[in-house]
Amino acid sequence: MSTTTPTTRSFSLGRKRTGSLVWHLSALLVLAVVLYPVVWVIGASFKPSREIIASLDLFPTSPILDNFKGLADGIADISIATFFQNSLFYALGSVAGILISCSLTAYAFARIRFAGRNLMFSLMIGTLLLPYHVLLIPQYVMFQKMELINTYVPLLIGKFLATEAFFVFLMVQFMRNLPKELDEAARIDGCGHLRIYWSIVLPLCRPALITSAIFTFINAWNDFMGPLIYLNEPGKYTVSLGMMMFRDQEGVANYGGMIAMSLVALLPVLLFFLAFQRYLIDGMATSGLKG
Amino acid sequence: MGTAVTTLVKDSPPQAPQKRPAAPGDAKRRGRRENLAGYLFMSPWIAGFLLLTAGPMVASLYFAFTDYNLFTAPKWIGFDNFTKMFEDPRWQKSVEVTAKYVVIGTPLKLLLALGVALLLAQSRRGQGFYRAAFYAPSLIGASVSVGFVWRALFSDDAIVDRTQSLFGMDVGGWVGNADWILYCLVALTVWQFGAPMVIFLAGLKQVPRELYEAAEVDGAGPLRRFWSITLPMISPVLFFNVLLETIHSFQIFGSAYVVSNTSCGPADATLVYTCYLYQKGFKEAQMGFASAMAWMLLLAVALVTAVLFWSQKRWVHYEEAAR
Numbered sequence: 001m002s003t004t005t006p007t008t009r010s011f012s013l014g015r016k017r018t019g020s021l022v023w024h025l026s027a028l029l030v031l032a033v034v035l036y037p038v039v040w041v042i043g044a045s046f047k048p049s050r051e052i053i054a055s056l057d058l059f060p061t062s063p064i065l066d067n068f069k070g071l072a073d074g075i076a077d078i079s080i081a082t083f084f085q086n087s088l089f090y091a092l093g094s095v096a097g098i099l100i101s102c103s104l105t106a107y108a109f110a111r112i113r114f115a116g117r118n119l120m121f122s123l124m125i126g127t128l129l130l131p132y133h134v135l136l137i138p139q140y141v142m143f144q145k146m147e148l149i150n151t152y153v154p155l156l157i158g159k160f161l162a163t164e165a166f167f168v169f170l171m172v173q174f175m176r177n178l179p180k181e182l183d184e185a186a187r188i189d190g191c192g193h194l195r196i197y198w199s200i201v202l203p204l205c206r207p208a209l210i211t212s213a214i215f216t217f218i219n220a221w222n223d224f225m226g227p228l229i230y231l232n233e234p235g236k237y238t239v240s241l242g243m244m245m246f247r248d249q250e251g252v253a254n255y256g257g258m259i260a261m262s263l264v265a266l267l268p269v270l271l272f273f274l275a276f277q278r279y280l281i282d283g284m285a286t287s288g289l290k291g
Numbered sequence: 292m293g294t295a296v297t298t299l300v301k302d303s304p305p306q307a308p309q310k311r312p313a314a315p316g317d318a319k320r321r322g323r324r325e326n327l328a329g330y331l332f333m334s335p336w337i338a339g340f341l342l343l344t345a346g347p348m349v350a351s352l353y354f355a356f357t358d359y360n361l362f363t364a365p366k367w368i369g370f371d372n373f374t375k376m377f378e379d380p381r382w383q384k385s386v387e388v389t390a391k392y393v394v395i396g397t398p399l400k401l402l403l404a405l406g407v408a409l410l411l412a413q414s415r416r417g418q419g420f421y422r423a424a425f426y427a428p429s430l431i432g433a434s435v436s437v438g439f440v441w442r443a444l445f446s447d448d449a450i451v452d453r454t455q456s457l458f459g460m461d462v463g464g465w466v467g468n469a470d471w472i473l474y475c476l477v478a479l480t481v482w483q484f485g486a487p488m489v490i491f492l493a494g495l496k497q498v499p500r501e502l503y504e505a506a507e508v509d510g511a512g513p514l515r516r517f518w519s520i521t522l523p524m525i526s527p528v529l530f531f532n533v534l535l536e537t538i539h540s541f542q543i544f545g546s547a548y549v550v551s552n553t554s555c556g557p558a559d560a561t562l563v564y565t566c567y568l569y570q571k572g573f574k575e576a577q578m579g580f581a582s583a584m585a586w587m588l589l590l591a592v593a594l595v596t597a598v599l600f601w602s603q604k605r606w607v608h609y610e611e612a613a614r
Contacts, residue, residue, distance in 0.1 A: 023414055027421050030407055034425055034482065040450075041440050054448045105336040113322075114329025124336070127344055129534075131542050131592050133565055134585045137354060137572050138347035141361065161339025168336070193328045222434040224545040229573060240435045244553070259443065262436035269431055277423045280430070284486055285493035 038270075045263045049256035067260035075246045078234050080264070083242035087221055090155060090238055094220040095213045097159030098167050102212065103205065105162045106171030107197045111183060128165040140229060154230045155223075159216070167212040170283060174208035175201055211283030214276050218269050239265045354582035361576050372583035382584070384559050385567040388473060392563060393540045396477040401532055404484040408491035409521075422492060426485035437479070438549025442466050445475045445550075466550065469560040476561060479546050487532040494528030495521070526607045534599050541592055544569065564588055 044052045046063035071080050108114070109121055143154040162168055178201065186196050202209070227238045234245060243261055246254075273280065330337070355372060357365035376382050407425060411418050431437050445451050447464030455462065465471040502520050511519065522529075544565040547555060555566040564584070572581030 020414065023410065024417070026410055027417065030410075031421065031424055034428060034485075037437065037440050037444060037482070038427070038431075040444065041436070044443070053443060053446055056450060056453065101335040101339070104332045108329050108332035108336075112325055112329040112332060114326040114333075117329065120333065120336075123340065127340070129538060129592070129596060130344070131538070131585075131588050133542060133568055134351055134589045135344065135347045136568075137578050137582045137585060138350035139343065140572075141350070141354075141578060142347065144361065158339060158343050160335065161343060162336040163339045163343050193332065197332070218430055222431070224433070224435055224549070225569075229569075243435045243439070244549070255443075258439055262439045266431055266434065266436045269434070270427075273423075273427055273430055277426070281422060281426055281489050284426070284489045 038266075041259060041263050041266070045256070045260040047256070049254060052255050052259055067256035068264075070254065070257045071260055071264065075242055075261075076234060078237075078242065080242075080261070082235060083237055083239045086236060087238040087240070090152060090223070090227075091217045091220040093152065093156045094159045095216045097156060097161075098164060098212055098216045099209055101160050101162035102164065102167040103171055103202060103209065104197070105168045106175055107193075107201055109168070109172045110175035111196070111201065112193060124165050124168055127163070128169065136229070143230070149230060150232050150236060151230075152236075155226045164216070167216070170212060170286070171205060171208050173286060174205050178204050207279065208283070210276065211279045214272055214280055215283065218272060221269055351582045351585060354579050355586050356583075357579045359577075359579040359582075361578055365579065368579070372580050373587075376580065376583055376587070381559060381562065381567060385562045385564045388560070388562050389541065389543075389564040391473060392476060392480075392543060393537060395474075396480045397533075397536050397540050399477065400481045400484050401487055401529075401536060403481060404487035404532070405491050405529075407484065408488045408495060409517075411488075411492060412495040422489065426489055429483045429486035432479065432483040433545055435545070435549050438546050441475060441479050441546070441550050442552065445472075445478075466552075467557065469556070469558040472551065472557065472560045475550055476543070476547055476563075479550070480540060480543070487536060490528055490532055491525065494525040498524040523608045527609060530599070530603055530607045534596065537595055537599070538592055541588065541595075 039058060043057075043059040045067050046065070047055060047060040048064060048066070051060065074080055075083075105124075109117065109124075139154065140149075143149055148154055158164070182200055182204075183196055186200055191199070222240065223238070224240045227241045228244075231237055231241060234242070237245065243258070243265060246258055246261060354365060356367060356369060358368050358371070359365035411421055428437075443449060445465040447467060449464065452462070452464045462468045462471050465475040498521060502524070503516055506516050506520055542565055543563050547561045547563045547566050548569075551557075551561040551566075555562040555570070565588075568581050568584045568588070571577045571584065
């Protein structure tokens with residue numbers, strides 16, 4: 001339409017502007033609802049206990065630090081630092097396990113032609129859809145017979161044995177997109193698979209490794225059912241479990257401490273998210289798409 | 292990049308690449324070496340699969356037909372666990388609660404995810420920010436912290452209750468009310484719409500612009516364009532999201548346990564399937580019964596998966612249309 005008159009152009013421009021206004025308003029509305037709980041917990045942790053539920057103000061008029069100071073006493077005589085140490089151990093152990101075991105497995109799927117590969121790949125994808133609860137009871141029985149209850153072995157061993165099919169899959173997808181010529185060139189130079197894996201494929205896979213590492217850290221940090229079932233001595237509890245004890249011991253009376261602890265427990269995840277959100281979102285997006 | 296959108300489940304390893312010229316004996320030796328290397332690299336996974344997946348599955352199937360309390364040897368009782376289970380009113384309740392949660396929560400979550408993805412896809416400006424902000428709840432939603440927050444927000448006299456009172460409904464807070472508390476969990480899962488939204492957005496990005504332009508020239512309105520272009524083009528991603536979200540929501544545990552203050556109540560109103568499984572297995576040490584329950588869950592999930600895959604032929608389009 002080359003005959004656009006000035007009036008129609010300004011009309012369409014105006015329509016575009018209102019369209020964009022509606023867009024921003026809708027997006028902001030969703031944003032307000034989505035972020036409300038997060039903003040609420042920040043504000044509430046600075047309120048006195050009795051105001052937390054009933055006060056509708058997002059932020060207190062006179063903020064107090066009592067809730068955080070109270071955390072210094074720990075929960076049921078156990079220092080908060082202990083729970084954080086335990087969670088950190090669990091999360092970092094999981095990251096190490098996933099990075100090693102899943103990348104080895106993914107390399108085999110993506111780069112080595114061996115008999116039975118397709119069958120194993122199907123089995124691996126199958127475990128992705130398998131409800132974990134079918135394994136819960138027999139695994140518990142097994143670890144109980146091995147006297148490994150109340151240790152971190154049951155929580156970590158699966159991570160070192162590549163049972164988290166999602167990350168294997170993520171890495172396979174990534175490795176497949178690396179040019180095959182790299183391997184061939186390296187092989188002509190006399191490199192074996194271990195060299196190719198370590199010196200060529202792994203460095204090129206960094207984005208997939210970072211995505212897997214962060215997801216693993218966050219999953220382990222948030223994990224509740226695993227520690228609930230396998231850990232039974234408060235000194236070994238992770239942050240998630242420790243918080244539940246908070247509730248058991250102190251009930252509703254110390255609402256402030258509970259909310260402050262909730263915020264503190266969320267911080268590592270939120271910080272990871274702010275620092276690495278691109279890796280997380282891209283990793284999430286490619287899990288549903290291939291190409 | 293930019294090839295057809297394929298779902299994870301349709302995927303298989305790359306086919307054998309072109310053969311390199313080599314002497315037959317050489318190729319054979321190489322093949323054997325490749326096999327060895329493959330199994331060595333795979334050994335953690337193989338060990339994990341046998342020790343932590345296949346073995347336990349067989350054991351679980353056996354336990355399902357026994358009376359087993361962890362301390363005395365399992366006693367074979369045939370189908371007793373299953374008949375007891377089907378007659379157990381609490382088991383029936385847990386099936387009902389879970390079904391309700393899945394049937395209400397998953398479609399709501401996916402609809403919101405798709406709606407917001409369509410909204411965000413319209414504009415490039417600000418998209419990255421909103422995408423990140425909406426995704427954040429998916430990362431923290433499963434935590435105990437958010438469970439506590441949810442309990443607070445939905446308790447008596449808190450914001451949700453007060454807002455509801457404005458409309459003349461006084462339920463005394465959702466968490467204390469057996470008719471309402473499940474919707475508290477539904478709200479929690481819907482709040483985490485960001486993860487499927489990100490996948491929808493990625494799918495929307497792959498729909499060729501020319502299709503819309505051509506449709507517009509032909510006079511198709513926005514609704515028609517959505518129905519005839521967008522929906523078929525993103526149907527593989529839709530399928531993926533429906534499959535994963537449904538399977539996941541069958542397995543809800545932590546949020547029900549925390550939001551209900553570990554009781555899975557009041558009056559078993561949040562007794563989701565895995566909560567009951569946990570109670571039976573780990574509180575009452577009825578490992579046989581719990582295993583039978585787990586197998587029923589597996590069957591239900593397998594059935595839903597099979598139905599989805601079967602239905603896929605009718606509504607999921609994998610062809611490389613208009614390329």
